[in-house]
Amino acid sequence: MRAKLGLPESVVEQTAYWFRKISAKKILGGRSTVVILCATTYIVCRLTNTPRTIHDIADAGNVKTKHLQRIYRFLVKELDIHPIAYKPDEFVTRLAKATSVSEKTQRLAFKILSIAEKKGITTSKNPMSMAAAVVHLASLKNKEKVSQLKISEVSGISAVTIRDRSKEITKCIGGEI
Structure with missing residues (x-):
């Protein structure tokens, strides 16, 4: 995904950190690991102000945008984080x-x-x-x-x-x- 999206190393490291945190909370059960990873990547992109759309990440991870959006909303609620919106x-x-x-x-x-x-x-x-x-x-x-x-x-x-x-x-x- 890093190569497809052209993500900097810092985003990759933070994604790994958040993924481990999600894994430790035991909320992965019954959910696709790939979709969770994509959603985590999107969250980190939003937190680090790295402009990537949810569609970019869905395409790179070969997942459906609808599933990615649902898991993204779930993770934001579970982790109690508030990523800022992108600016045009x-x-x-x-x-x-x-x-x-x-x-x-x-x-x-x-x-x-x-x-x-x-x-x-x-x-x-x-x-x-x-x-x-x-x-x-x-x-x-x-x-x-x-x-x-x-x-x-x-x-x-x-x-x-x-x-x-x-x-x-x-x-x-x-x-x-």
Whole structure:
């Protein structure tokens, strides 16, 4: 999983630590060890602010996202931990590199995201969908040919959601970008 997700050594070590802690609590019984390991990895990624989505980890561990989400919620409750939510800016660079947009477009995406955050548009929205929307808007503004479909494939967010988030952002901050 480390190689597939490109995780730093510190995340791997902390995952092992938390997995041993979970094992000592005797809550593994009747649950898939692979799913528990994936959920633990996701928890550690959230705790260490290493931006990996639950879908990334599900794909790397070859487990169903639904099972991973259920075990993740169970472990968070059992261990009484409160991981912080990701921010969309953590995913903008990743999407910009994957879609091969210019540095100028990437900077514009960060600027659009900053304005959107100040206006409160990003609150309670999937951070990856917001990142995808700002990369899309920035590429349109700079006349770079990056399709919604390509951004959708790279981000795992549907083209419809990207379009909806883009419309929300444009509606609220239209003249500022």
